Amino acid sequence: MRVLILGIAGGIARKLATRLLASGHEVLGLDARPWTGAPRSIEIHRMDVRKRAAEDIFRRRRPDAVVHMATVTAFSLKGGERERINLDGTKAVFDHCRDHGVKQVLFVGRHTFYGAAPDSLLYHTEDEPPRALDKVPELADLVAADLYAATALWRFPEMTTAVLRLCYTLGAPGTGTLVSFLRGRRVPMVLGYDPLFQVLQEEDVVTALQLALEKRIRGIFNVAGPPPMPLSVIIRETGRTPIPLPSTLLAWLLGRIGLPTLSRGALDHIKYPIVADTRQFREATGFQYAYDEGRLLRVFREAAPLPGR
Amino acid sequence: MALDDSLEARVERLELPFNEFGVDPYGISKKHLARAAPVLAFFYRHYFRVRCFGCEHVPPRGRAMLVGNHSGGYAVDGAMVLTSMFLEMEPPRLAQGMAEKFINRFPIASLWTSRTGQFTGLPEHARRLLEDDRLLMIFPEGYKGTAKLYNERYSLVDFGTGFMRLALQTRSPIIPFAFLGGGTAVPTVANLYKLGRLFGVPYIPVTPYVFPLPLPTPLEIHYGEPLTFTGTGNEDDEIIVGYVEQVKARIAELIEKGRVRRQERLFL
Numbered sequence: 242m243r244v245l246i247l248g249i250a251g252g253i254a255r256k257l258a259t260r261l262l263a264s265g266h267e268v269l270g271l272d273a274r275p276w277t278g279a280p281r282s283i284e285i286h287r288m289d290v291r292k293r294a295a296e297d298i299f300r301r302r303r304p305d306a307v308v309h310m311a312t313v314t315a316f317s318l319k320g321g322e323r324e325r326i327n328l329d330g331t332k333a334v335f336d337h338c339r340d341h342g343v344k345q346v347l348f349v350g351r352h353t354f355y356g357a358a359p360d361s362l363l364y365h366t367e368d369e370p371p372r373a374l375d376k377v378p379e380l381a382d383l384v385a386a387d388l389y390a391a392t393a394l395w396r397f398p399e400m401t402t403a404v405l406r407l408c409y410t411l412g413a414p415g416t417g418t419l420v421s422f423l424r425g426r427r428v429p430m431v432l433g434y435d436p437l438f439q440v441l442q443e444e445d446v447v448t449a450l451q452l453a454l455e456k457r458i459r460g461i462f463n464v465a466g467p468p469p470m471p472l473s474v475i476i477r478e479t480g481r482t483p484i485p486l487p488s489t490l491l492a493w494l495l496g497r498i499g500l501p502t503l504s505r506g507a508l509d510h511i512k513y514p515i516v517a518d519t520r521q522f523r524e525a526t527g528f529q530y531a532y533d534e535g536r537l538l539r540v541f542r543e544a545a546p547l548p549g550r
Numbered sequence: 551m552a553l554d555d556s557l558e559a560r561v562e563r564l565e566l567p568f569n570e571f572g573v574d575p576y577g578i579s580k581k582h583l584a585r586a587a588p589v590l591a592f593f594y595r596h597y598f599r600v601r602c603f604g605c606e607h608v609p610p611r612g613r614a615m616l617v618g619n620h621s622g623g624y625a626v627d628g629a630m631v632l633t634s635m636f637l638e639m640e641p642p643r644l645a646q647g648m649a650e651k652f653i654n655r656f657p658i659a660s661l662w663t664s665r666t667g668q669f670t671g672l673p674e675h676a677r678r679l680l681e682d683d684r685l686l687m688i689f690p691e692g693y694k695g696t697a698k699l700y701n702e703r704y705s706l707v708d709f710g711t712g713f714m715r716l717a718l719q720t721r722s723p724i725i726p727f728a729f730l731g732g733g734t735a736v737p738t739v740a741n742l743y744k745l746g747r748l749f750g751v752p753y754i755p756v757t758p759y760v761f762p763l764p765l766p767t768p769l770e771i772h773y774g775e776p777l778t779f780t781g782t783g784n785e786d787d788e789i790i791v792g793y794v795e796q797v798k799a800r801i802a803e804l805i806e807k808g809r810v811r812r813q814e815r816l817f818l
Binding site for chain 1: 567569570571573574575576577579651654655656657658659660661665669670672674675678
């Protein structure tokens with residue numbers, strides 16, 4: 242099938258493109274960022290999906306399936322532009338898909354949608370509403386994009402839409418929220434808390450996305466890997482040192498003295514767990530992770546050594 | 551063998567799916583259990599000298615609900631029931647309590663309750679744990695049960711009905727139990743509700759010696775024969791309430807029986 246990947250210059254999107262190509266699919270991509278060294282057989286268009294020219298790609302190339310990974314987090318971009326990319330971009334994607342006969346769309350969202358709170362469920366299922374968003378305004382546009390994508394399930398019944406809520410990813414060397422958090426030698430924790438984190442190796446993410454495409458699943462699905470682990474285990478097993486600090490002190494120190502930046506509201510994400518129930522996805526696709534928790538952390542540890550070593 | 555070694559061995563024998571880091575899919579941690587066990591065992595064996603009867607009624611594996619009365623101004627009862635399952639069962643079992651929501655708001659307490667398998671009392675948690683064949687510990691009186699004053703120590707306040715619907719939906723046996731002596735260990739003469747709210751807890755118990763530290767009073771736990779109810783869990787309230795009353799009556803019987811036995815023990 243002809244697959245158009247939006248946000249193809251991102252780390253996981255590149256791996257997905259390469260894997261789909263190797264599996265015999267035709268792959269094209271669209272991104273405002275460059276992908277130098279991309280395989281020649283992948284047709285790449287460097288542009289913003291919200292621009293007029295992007296629609297021409299849909300019109301001319303008529304992709305069978307679209308993978309929408311062109312959303313950004315507060316880590317990579319601040320303020321109004323992030324909201325415009327996430328919300329206006331997602332609307333443009335679904336409009337183009339509807340107008341140009343795309344049969345299948347995958348929206349790649351995040352499990353942080355469910356929010357972290359002291360009284361929330363340990364395992365979140367897909368039918369839950371987003372919670373605790375008032376505490377993390379930086380997440381609001383991503384959640385809105387996720388909910389907008391989900392409306393395609395009833396607005397465009399002729400299209401097979403799947404909204405995937407992915408847990409944190411760890412690759413080699415990897416990109417993403419958790420990788421940014423683990424980049425230093427010392428990793429902060431909130432004193433007296435040690436939440437469970439769900440992690441999926443990037444190769445397994447690619448497998449999950451490919452399965453979602455090839456099995457043509459429809460609906461909302463949580464995607465995660467091995468059972469969750471305490472944050473302290475992830476920090477130690479990746480060769481870092483956990484630094485437990487009182488909540489208020491940590492809020493002040495984040496982004497200083499070499500500690501990672503984290504929005505104040507996102508502190509709850511390192512106090513309380515956000516764990517997704519993945520039974521629906523496994524039943525729909527037969528997905529099985531290849532990297533268990535030990536292998537996953539060892540691979541990251543070897544690929545992302547401590548700074549200064 | 552040293553006491554600590556045998557407790558560690560019991561942690562190892564818990565039939566839970568621990569991964570290579572000693573953590574199960576709910577975050578229950580061997581390390582935390584092994585650290586908590588000596589403290590709990592000290593209180594169980596030496597401080598409260600707990601006597602436990604009827605452990606044979608608890609299934610050695612598979613889903614089940616331990617349903618009993620609250621006794622004492624706070625969760626001394628839950629901690630000792632958990633310890634009885636850990637020390638007296640063969641193989642040891644981990645009783646998983648349905649904790650009050652406020653606990654997760656406190657650092658340290660949040661960490662230790664979750665690492666030892668005591669999760670917020672949400673129906674979804676209870677259902678999932680039962681479907682995973684865990685042993686659930688439920689106090690249907692809720693915090694109103696722990697708020698009983700000294701002269702109410704053998705009474706039962708209203709039971710919630712959620713546990714019964716869950717038992718029917720998951721086809722789980724209910725093992726009723728009576729916990730005795732908590733009211734003497736923490737002899738509450740008053741509960742400070744307004745002060746409690748300031749600290750984010752339902753109330754603060756006050757004892758004749760002011761601070762709610764437990765006295766070294768002998769405690770007893772009496773487990774009764776399993777009760778099984780048939781149904782779908784969607785029955786009308788009056789049917790469910792009828793079933794709940796049966797459980798409550800059985801617990802009241804166990805309390806009465808235990809009370810007689812305990813008084814004999816105290817006066818011997």
